[in-house]
Amino acid sequence: MSRYQLGEFEEIVMLTVGILHKEAYGVAIIDEIEHRLNRKVSIGALQTVLRRLESKGYLNSEFGEATNVRGGKRKRYFSLTSLGSRILRETQEQRAELFKAIPRVAFPKS
Amino acid sequence: MSQFPNIQPPRFFLRLFRWFCDPALAEDIEGDLREMFQREAASGKILQARLQFSINTLRLFRPGIIKKFGRQSSFTHSSPMFKNYFITSTRSLLRSKGFSMINIIGLAVGLATFSLISMYVYHELSFDRYHKNADRIFRIVENLRTENELLLQSTSSPPMGPRLLKDFPEVENYVRFHKSRLLAQRNNISFYEPNCYLADSTVFDIFSFNLIKGDKKTALREPFSIVLTESMAKKYFGDEDPVGQTIKMDYDHYKVTGIMEDVPENSHFGFSNLISFSTWSRNNKGGEESGWFWNGFHTYLLLQDAQSAEPVRAKMKDFIQRNIEKGGMYYEDLPLQPLTSIYMATQRSWENGTRGSMSNIYILSIIAVFILLIACFNYINLATARASRRLKEVGLRKSLGALRRMLVVQFLGESIIVAFLAALLAVLLTWIALPAFSTLVESPLSFSILPNPWIMAGVAFGLILLIGVLAGAYPAFIISGFQPLQIFRPSMKGIYSHHNFRKFLVSIQFVISITLVAGTLLVYDQLELVQNQDLGFNKDAILVVPTNRDTTIVKHFDAFKNELKRVNGVLAVAGSSTVPGQSTNNLYTEIEMTDGKMSPTNINYIFLDHDFVTTYDIKLLAGRNFLHENKADDTTAFIINETGMKDFGWAPEQAIGKKVRLDGHEGRIIGVVKDFNYRSFHTKVEPLMMVLTKGIGRISIRIADNDLPATVSLVQKKWNELIPYLPFDYSFLDVDFDHQYKADQQLGKVASIFTGLAIFIGCLGLLGLTSFVVERRTKEIGIRKVLGASVTSVVMLIAREFIWLIVIALVVATPLTWYLIQEWEQNFTLQAVINPLRFLMAGLSVFMFAWLTISLLSFRAAAANPTKALRTE
Numbered sequence: 001m002s003r004y005q006l007g008e009f010e011e012i013v014m015l016t017v018g019i020l021h022k023e024a025y026g027v028a029i030i031d032e033i034e035h036r037l038n039r040k041v042s043i044g045a046l047q048t049v050l051r052r053l054e055s056k057g058y059l060n061s062e063f064g065e066a067t068n069v070r071g072g073k074r075k076r077y078f079s080l081t082s083l084g085s086r087i088l089r090e091t092q093e094q095r096a097e098l099f100k101a102i103p104r105v106a107f108p109k110s
Numbered sequence: 111m112s113q114f115p116n117i118q119p120p121r122f123f124l125r126l127f128r129w130f131c132d133p134a135l136a137e138d139i140e141g142d143l144r145e146m147f148q149r150e151a152a153s154g155k156i157l158q159a160r161l162q163f164s165i166n167t168l169r170l171f172r173p174g175i176i177k178k179f180g181r182q183s184s185f186t187h188s189s190p191m192f193k194n195y196f197i198t199s200t201r202s203l204l205r206s207k208g209f210s211m212i213n214i215i216g217l218a219v220g221l222a223t224f225s226l227i228s229m230y231v232y233h234e235l236s237f238d239r240y241h242k243n244a245d246r247i248f249r250i251v252e253n254l255r256t257e258n259e260l261l262l263q264s265t266s267s268p269p270m271g272p273r274l275l276k277d278f279p280e281v282e283n284y285v286r287f288h289k290s291r292l293l294a295q296r297n298n299i300s301f302y303e304p305n306c307y308l309a310d311s312t313v314f315d316i317f318s319f320n321l322i323k324g325d326k327k328t329a330l331r332e333p334f335s336i337v338l339t340e341s342m343a344k345k346y347f348g349d350e351d352p353v354g355q356t357i358k359m360d361y362d363h364y365k366v367t368g369i370m371e372d373v374p375e376n377s378h379f380g381f382s383n384l385i386s387f388s389t390w391s392r393n394n395k396g397g398e399e400s401g402w403f404w405n406g407f408h409t410y411l412l413l414q415d416a417q418s419a420e421p422v423r424a425k426m427k428d429f430i431q432r433n434i435e436k437g438g439m440y441y442e443d444l445p446l447q448p449l450t451s452i453y454m455a456t457q458r459s460w461e462n463g464t465r466g467s468m469s470n471i472y473i474l475s476i477i478a479v480f481i482l483l484i485a486c487f488n489y490i491n492l493a494t495a496r497a498s499r500r501l502k503e504v505g506l507r508k509s510l511g512a513l514r515r516m517l518v519v520q521f522l523g524e525s526i527i528v529a530f531l532a533a534l535l536a537v538l539l540t541w542i543a544l545p546a547f548s549t550l551v552e553s554p555l556s557f558s559i560l561p562n563p564w565i566m567a568g569v570a571f572g573l574i575l576l577i578g579v580l581a582g583a584y585p586a587f588i589i590s591g592f593q594p595l596q597i598f599r600p601s602m603k604g605i606y607s608h609h610n611f612r613k614f615l616v617s618i619q620f621v622i623s624i625t626l627v628a629g630t631l632l633v634y635d636q637l638e639l640v641q642n643q644d645l646g647f648n649k650d651a652i653l654v655v656p657t658n659r660d661t662t663i664v665k666h667f668d669a670f671k672n673e674l675k676r677v678n679g680v681l682a683v684a685g686s687s688t689v690p691g692q693s694t695n696n697l698y699t700e701i702e703m704t705d706g707k708m709s710p711t712n713i714n715y716i717f718l719d720h721d722f723v724t725t726y727d728i729k730l731l732a733g734r735n736f737l738h739e740n741k742a743d744d745t746t747a748f749i750i751n752e753t754g755m756k757d758f759g760w761a762p763e764q765a766i767g768k769k770v771r772l773d774g775h776e777g778r779i780i781g782v783v784k785d786f787n788y789r790s791f792h793t794k795v796e797p798l799m800m801v802l803t804k805g806i807g808r809i810s811i812r813i814a815d816n817d818l819p820a821t822v823s824l825v826q827k828k829w830n831e832l833i834p835y836l837p838f839d840y841s842f843l844d845v846d847f848d849h850q851y852k853a854d855q856q857l858g859k860v861a862s863i864f865t866g867l868a869i870f871i872g873c874l875g876l877l878g879l880t881s882f883v884v885e886r887r888t889k890e891i892g893i894r895k896v897l898g899a900s901v902t903s904v905v906m907l908i909a910r911e912f913i914w915l916i917v918i919a920l921v922v923a924t925p926l927t928w929y930l931i932q933e934w935e936q937n938f939t940l941q942a943v944i945n946p947l948r949f950l951m952a953g954l955s956v957f958m959f960a961w962l963t964i965s966l967l968s969f970r971a972a973a974a975n976p977t978k979a980l981r982t983e
Binding site: 025026027030042043044045047048051052063069070071073074075076 | 135137138139140141142143144145146148149165166169170171172173174175
């Protein structure tokens with residue numbers, strides 16, 4: 001299991017890609033993260049993570065149609081691979097188990 | 111968005127991004143960047159949008175996004191491939207250790223030679239550049255037009271500096287120097303100081319001499335002030351503080367007012383002390399104001415800037431006319447010499463200090479480049495010759511898809527590796543050879559004279575790369591050019607066709623070697639000639655002892671001479687102001703011309719006693735020598751030399767009785783002597799006058815040459831008895847005289863050593879080449895032997911190729927050397943005839959070395975058992 005350690009930012013990016021489903025390209029992901037988590041993300045940071053995740057096989061990507069808006073440059077749409085989905089799920093389960101294991105005393109209900 | 115379709119993101123950052131970004135990622139990321147930019151721009155905040163775009167672009171500059179530099183051009187040039195090149199290169203270097211050694215040693219010796227000579231050249235060219243005002247300092251020199259000739263002098267007269275300062279706004283300051291040799295005394299320490307300079311107090315404002323103690327404004331203001339250099343201070347004062355103390359120079363006491371650092375060695379003149387010019391001025395008021403013809407001084411001007419020299423030069427004619435009275439001899443011109451050019455400039459009369467020689471610099475640089483070329487040619491030759499052994503490797507690489515470009519890179523890399531190894535060895539060699547070389551050229555070279563080490567490292571690195579590429583380019587392109595099919599096909603025709611190119615390079619090596627050998631031989635011929643030439647006087651076995659006009663000697667001169675003559679082995683004793691090989695006095699004189707008019711001129715003078723002419727074996731052409739008997743008459747008599755006589759247009763007998771006026775006294779010419787070379791053969795014999803004097807500055811003692819050391823010690827004993835306080839600071843006239851050829855002798859020595867090295871490197875290459883030829887023809891030799899060939903015929907077979915090359919090289923080298931040597935001999939007034947035999951000797955000696963090298967290897971091959979040769983596969 002330990003091979004599939006996801007970084008915190010990686011996890012967020014993968015979740016966002018999942019949320020955007022079919023519409024996940026650079027600017028859209030940045031907007032989504034900013035909107036949902038109120039968190040500024042630079043293109044540089046995002047792109048590095050996207051490529052890393054892709055090279056690990058967690059994400060897939062394909063070019064979309066060219067549009068005028070982007071100076072004729074195509075968008076690259078990212079999507080979760082099945083491996084990526086499994087990793088996300090496993091990560092979430094790990095977190096949940098850890099969460100459950102916290103003794104009540106140390107974690108008073110709010 | 112579509113409202114602002116024309117707004118473009120910052121061009122520069124866009125280009126930057128496209129440059130650094132991995133092309134695989136570029137498209138969609140650029141799209142993202144643009145989209146964000148346009149969105150922001152659409153909301154009206156264009157400036158902010160541009161700023162944001164720039165920041166975003168810069169933040170993309172991170173690993174993972176930027177492309178992989180250096181190996182993007184082709185996937186095969188990945189690092190494992192380079193590693194493979196490195197391995198195969200190292201292996202092939204190690205496999206043929208002999209070849210590699212020859213290459214590396216040859217290149218290393220070449221590089222070491224090159225760097226030694228470069229250091230020397232750098233040092234020679236660095237003269238006087240350390241002065242802060244170097245580009246603004248100019249020396250005033252004179253072109254004097256006399257009745258018959260143009261005299262080029264380095265000196266100027268005392269009023270010139272002050273008057274130039276007054277007349278020209280461009281002249282900011284001036285300093286005058288006058289050199290003399292004084293006897294310095296303090297307590298019991300006494301030595302002759304040959305380089306004592308009178309100097310104006312402005313010297314420290316103009317030159318960057320470093321005054322350690324004392325005030326540079328006032329140190330040389332008062333009469334009888336002296337500034338000592340550190341080494342002179344140490345010599346006479348030890349650890350005491352000399353400032354405020356006195357030192358005796360000749361007959362006067364001087365107050366030490368300052369201590370300065372020693373004059374840097376790369377200065378065109380040097381001194382051990384500076385004496386205030388006012389010391390001289392107070393006794394020579396008239397001379398300082400109007401002694402326009404008193405040319406015993408060196409004047410340096412500080413101009414406002416380097417460009418001011420032009421306007422000053424333009425106004426010089428007018429300046430001369432306004433200030434200097436006219437006469438038969440007049441100042442044709444007063445040129446300005448830039449300070450930094452003086453050391454290398456053509457010598458003028460009465461130079462201060464030593465001078466370099468630009469032609470020597472050129473010759474040495476040429477030698478350095480030649481040697482480096484020879485070493486590079488070795489590499490090219492051996493590498494192309496060895497190409498056959500690498501062919502299989504090349505063929506395989508090509509079959510597996512290697513591009514030509516990649517092979518070129520591989521082979522260039524290999525030669526650069528060799529160059530680097532050679533450079534490492536060269537540094538070691540240079541370091542070892544430097545002390546010896548620096549003694550040889552008599553200049554204090556060390557690694558410390560070099561500029562900033564980073565610049566040096568850069569230059570060295572560049573040089574190594576250049577050599578690596580230069581030497582490796584040809585083999586790299588040749589080897590990589592073969593078609594794989596050609597390589598693997600049994601007939602290998604076409605592969606060895608670079609034989610002619612190799613021959614061409616080898617013959618150039620021979621040309622260079624022969625040129626160097628013949629050149630060196632001819633340089634020695636010339637030196638031999640000028641040193642053994644009849645000078646018109648006998649320079650052998652003459653001791654010269656300075657007395658600096660010691661009053662006791664002057665008073666009792668005849669008795670003193672007689673005492674010395676009584677010493678066993680002393681043949682003759684004479685006194686004079688100066689001796690041949692040393693500077694003479696150049697004085698303003700009026701001479702009666704054929705038409706009876708008195709014509710002014712400047713003439714060289716030697717002041718002497720009755721015995722000088724006989725002691726030096728100078729021949730009389732007409733008239734008579736000074737006679738003891740009629741003293742009263744001869745004190746105003748003159749003896750002129752042959753050139754002077756001819757210059758004034760006289761026949762020998764006509765000269766006798768002509769009136770001469772010197773310094774207000776009038777006399778007549780009583781004799782004409784045959785020309786004798788009172789200076790070296792670098793300058794022609796100028797007119798000379800000889801006059802009797804009592805002010806003896808030097809004593810010349812001719813001794814029997816059968817037992818010089820014994821006689822010298824006897825004379826010394828006598829000397830110490832007679833005048834114990836005067837140091838017996840003797841030297842041999844011939845040694846001093848030949849010292850004038852110091853630069854030429856150095857050139858000869860240096861050239862012969864480097865010639866040896868050039869031949870050595872050349873032979874190394876030849877050795878490699880022969881061994882290659884022998885190896886390739888092993889079978890052929892074996893078969894020939896089986897069929898009955900003798901060892902000699904086999905050796906001849908191999909050597910024949912090279913012998914022709916030497917003959918051709920000799921033909922090419924002869925005119926080249928002839929021309930070069932003829933140019934060089936223009937430095938002398940007397941030129942040796944170029945001896946054609948020298949070329950033959952050079953050719954023969956190069957041939958000898960080449961033959962030895964070749965036969966060494968080919969003999970081994972020829973003498974080997976043929977069955978062995980035929981069995982090898």
